[in-house]
Amino acid sequence: MLVKTFSAAVNGLEVTTVRIEVSITRGVQYHLTGLGDEAVRESRDRITAALQNNGYKFPVADVTVNMAPADLRKEGSGFDLPLAIGILAGNDNMQCEMLADYMLVGELGLDGKLQPVRGALPIAIRARAEKFKGLIVPKQNVREAAVVNQLDVYGMETLTEVIDFLNGSTQFEPMRIDTRREFYEHQTKFELDFADVRGQESVKRALEVAAAGGHNLIMIGPPGSGKSMMAKRLPGILPPLSLAESLETTQIHSVAGKLGRNMSLISQRPFRSPHHTISQVALVGGGTNPQPGEISLAHNGVLFADELTEFSKQTLEVLRQPLEDRKISISRAKYSVEFPASFMFVASCNPCPCGYYGDPTHHCVCTPGQIQRYLGKISGPLLDRIDIQCEITPVPFNDISKAQPGEPSAAIRERVIKARQVQENRFKNVHGVYCNAQMSERMIHEYAEPDEAGINLLRMAMERLKLSARAYNRILKVARTIADLEGTPHVQSHHLAEAIGYRNLDRGDWAERGV
Numbered sequence: 001m002l003v004k005t006f007s008a009a010v011n012g013l014e015v016t017t018v019r020i021e022v023s024i025t026r027g028v029q030y031h032l033t034g035l036g037d038e039a040v041r042e043s044r045d046r047i048t049a050a051l052q053n054n055g056y057k058f059p060v061a062d063v064t065v066n067m068a069p070a071d072l073r074k075e076g077s078g079f080d081l082p083l084a085i086g087i088l089a090g091n092d093n094m095q096c097e098m099l100a101d102y103m104l105v106g107e108l109g110l111d112g113k114l115q116p117v118r119g120a121l122p123i124a125i126r127a128r129a130e131k132f133k134g135l136i137v138p139k140q141n142v143r144e145a146a147v148v149n150q151l152d153v154y155g156m157e158t159l160t161e162v163i164d165f166l167n168g169s170t171q172f173e174p175m176r177i178d179t180r181r182e183f184y185e186h187q188t189k190f191e192l193d194f195a196d197v198r199g200q201e202s203v204k205r206a207l208e209v210a211a212a213g214g215h216n217l218i219m220i221g222p223p224g225s226g227k228s229m230m231a232k233r234l235p236g237i238l239p240p241l242s243l244a245e246s247l248e249t250t251q252i253h254s255v256a257g258k259l260g261r262n263m264s265l266i267s268q269r270p271f272r273s274p275h276h277t278i279s280q281v282a283l284v285g286g287g288t289n290p291q292p293g294e295i296s297l298a299h300n301g302v303l304f305a306d307e308l309t310e311f312s313k314q315t316l317e318v319l320r321q322p323l324e325d326r327k328i329s330i331s332r333a334k335y336s337v338e339f340p341a342s343f344m345f346v347a348s349c350n351p352c353p354c355g356y357y358g359d360p361t362h363h364c365v366c367t368p369g370q371i372q373r374y375l376g377k378i379s380g381p382l383l384d385r386i387d388i389q390c391e392i393t394p395v396p397f398n399d400i401s402k403a404q405p406g407e408p409s410a411a412i413r414e415r416v417i418k419a420r421q422v423q424e425n426r427f428k429n430v431h432g433v434y435c436n437a438q439m440s441e442r443m444i445h446e447y448a449e450p451d452e453a454g455i456n457l458l459r460m461a462m463e464r465l466k467l468s469a470r471a472y473n474r475i476l477k478v479a480r481t482i483a484d485l486e487g488t489p490h491v492q493s494h495h496l497a498e499a500i501g502y503r504n505l506d507r508g509d510w511a512e513r514g515v
Contacts, residue, residue, distance in 0.1 A: 003090040005082040006103045008126050009074050010119035012290050012337030013251055015126035017103070019068045020079070022086035027062025034067025037075045037289075046077075047084045049110040054160050059091040073334065075289050078117035081106035081136070084159060085166065098166050101133040112159040114138035116261075121247075121254040124148040134174065136162055143264045144254060146175040147247070177264055183246060186267040190236040194412060195405040197233065199395035200226055206390040206502060208412050211237045212419035213481030214435035216323065216345040216385060218308065218378075220504065221392030222359040227348035231304045234346060235269045236409035238302070239420045245300045248340065252299055256292050270301035272343075276310040280318050285339055286330045295322050296339040308347040309377045316382055319345070323385045326438075345386065349378075359394060375505065387437060387474045388502040419484040436481045444473055448480035454496045461500045471506040475499045 005020045018034075030044055048058045065083060067074050082104040089096040105123055107115040120141035125148055127135045134152035137145050142155025152174035156162050164170035194204060203219065207230060210217040219227045241249065243265075250266045253259050259266075274283065274294045285293030295303060305311060322328045326342035352371045356362035366374070383389075420435065426447060427433040433440075439447065450458065458475065461467055478499040479491045488495070 001090050001092070003086050003096050003099065005086040005089070005099050006132070007079055007082040007105050008103060008119075008123045009072060010076075010122060010255060011073075011335065012292075012339060013122060013255060014337070015119070015122045016069070016072055017126060017130050018072075018074060018079070018082075020082050020086050021066045021068065022083075022090040023064045023066075024059055024087075024090040025062045025064075028060065029062050031062075031064040032067075033065065034070045035073045036067060036079070037073065039077045040067075040074050040079055043077065043080045043083055043108075046080055046108050046110060047087065050080075050084060050108045050112040050159055051088070053110060054112040054158075056088060056093055059087065061091070063087060063090075076117065077107035077115075078105045078119075080108035081114065081159070081162065084108060085162065088163065094163050095167050098168070102166070103127040103130075103132045103135045104162070106136070106138045106156070108159060114156055114158065114162075116140035118257040119255045120145040121147060122251050124151060124153060125251075127151055136165070140261055142175045143177060143262050144250070144259055146177045147179055147250070147264050149179070179265060180243070183243060183265050183267050187240045188410075190233075190268070190409060192233045192236060193409045194230075194233050194237065195408040197226065197230060197406050199406075200230065200392065203230060203390055203392055204406070204412070206388055207234055208237065208416060209478060209481055209485065209498075209502075210234075210344070210346070210388050211239075211412075212416045212485050213387075213423070213478065214344060214437040215387035215478060215481065216437070217388040217390060218347040218349070218383075218386050218505070219390045219392055220349055220351050222350060222357075222362065222394060223355050225392045225394045227392060228304075228306055231302075231306070231346050231348060232271065232273075233409060234302055234304075234344075235271045237412040237416055238269050238344075239413075239417050241267065241269055241300060249300045252292050252296050252339065256297060258297065270298055271304065272298040272301070273304040273306060276305075276307050278311070278315060280312075280315050283315055284318050284322065284328050284330065284341075285337075286332065290330060290332075290335055290337045292339045293328070295319070295328060295341040295343060298343040299340045301343060303343045303345050305345070305347040308349040309374060310349075311377075313377055313379070316377075317379060320381055320385065323382075347386070349375075351375075351391075358391065361394060378505075383505060384474075387478050389505045390502060391504045415485055418487075419481065422484045422487075436477050436484070439477055439480070441473065444476050444480075448476040448491050450476070450479070450491050450493075450496055453493045454479075454491060457493050457496050458500075465500070465503075465506075467500075467503055467506045471503045475503060478502055 003022045007018045009016045009018050088094045116138045124145035128151040136154045139155040139157045146153040246265050272294050283293050322341040328341045329338045351357040352366040357364040479495040482495040
């Protein structure tokens with residue numbers, strides 16, 4: 001007897017429908033074809049035990065299983081459930097009239113309980129696109145998959161429940177989620193707030209400008225000056241995610257298996273802070289089974305590199321292309337996948353090996369050469385992609401001891417949202433450009449061209465402060481954002497003056513000052 005069940009294979013963010021064909025004839029062999037990996041090949045042992053522990057027997061016959069398309073590699077344990085159902089139906093242990101209407105996915109425990117799988121959300125999107133009536137997933141994945149409307153999603157706990165449902169002997173209600181209500185309910189709930197930060201007004205201003213224009217930022221300062229504290233509060237002032245952005249971000253985390261239990265949509269911008277010992281593969285993605293890396297998990301959010309100079313230089317260099325293209329293409333011998341990687345890059349580091357260069361309360365023991373070699377770990381091409389370079393000094397005791405809290409994140413966020421709305425209107429007819437940080441050379445000349453006084457100021461800054469040529473366009477982009485925050489249609493001299501102040505590392509004499 002020939003029976004067909006349906007499942008799905010996830011490759012990167014792409015999902016392919018898999019048709020599982022089970023043929024049972026006289027004999028004693030078990031044949032599995034269709035490029036299944038080790039986890040798929042081991043499924044027979046899990047299925048056999050699960051059937052026996054739930055009152056069924058694995059058929060004593062010649063069982064041939066084909067997973068079509070046969071030339072597509074199938075990975076993971078999520079095929080256990082459709083394989084088990086196909087074998088039971090082929091052996092006349094259950095009805096098969098409803099099998100063509102439902103896509104099945106789930107790992108089987110030896111006791112027959114369904115275990116969660118990765119990629120339930122993109123699988124649900126594929127099931128709807130293929131016009132399936134419903135999708136059956138493990139209970140732990142049901143809220144994640146139920147985000148997709150116009151599709152009945154059922155969360156099952158055991159193999160027996162799936163059999164009873166497909167036989168029509170037990171009725172189950174599909175999971176229903178009010179996606180919009182849940183999404184907007186959690187958008188503004190942040191644990192960390194800028195009101196907790198005392199002093200550092202200039203740095204908070206730099207972070208506001210960075211958030212308003214989507215600019216990459218690096219903070220340089222001695223230990224204990226508040227670099228990490230402020231970076232962790234950055235998501236609280238970024239514009240809220242749109243539903244489309246949230247769905248895209250949730251898919252990436254679903255494929256990576258990073259969604260929490262009973263979680264549906266990610267409603268806040270992700271904040272990823274990998275340790276400086278991270279490998280290149282963990283940062284950009286890949287591996288034997290292609291998985292998104294930290295830069296993709298930070299998509300539509302913030303990637304924070306604390307202690308940037310402690311990262312491997314080879315690891316940092318792989319960031320250059322994603323920062324420019326806002327996507328990462330990973331090609332290996334057996335696969336080629338592409339993950340989105342549109343993130344805001346924020347970094348922090350000490351100014352020198354001892355950490356106290358520029359600190360008024362400590363004496364720096366480093367020579368100018370040591371400082372230059374230390375900061376030289378950050379390559380010019382990578383630094384070229386960072387618009388705002390912010391120098392931080394420790395907060396004086398008088399500011400720390402103030403009882404009055406700082407400006408709350410909600411107030412800063414309102415200004416940032418208004419500035420982003422101005423940019424959205426400006427770039428509404430330009431594909432792929434949503435904020436000032438993404439402007440091309442032509443757009444800079446069109447939207448951020450300074451007047452004559454501004455050009456003279458830029459010329460003076462380039463000459464006196466020994467600014468590098470690459471700083472020119474960065475200054476104009478940041479100045480355009482500062483003007484948007486102020487609600488000014490044209491870039492003026494004071495906007496440029498503030499933007500010039502955010503180019504500390506481009507100064508030719510930076511390492512010699514104060515030593």
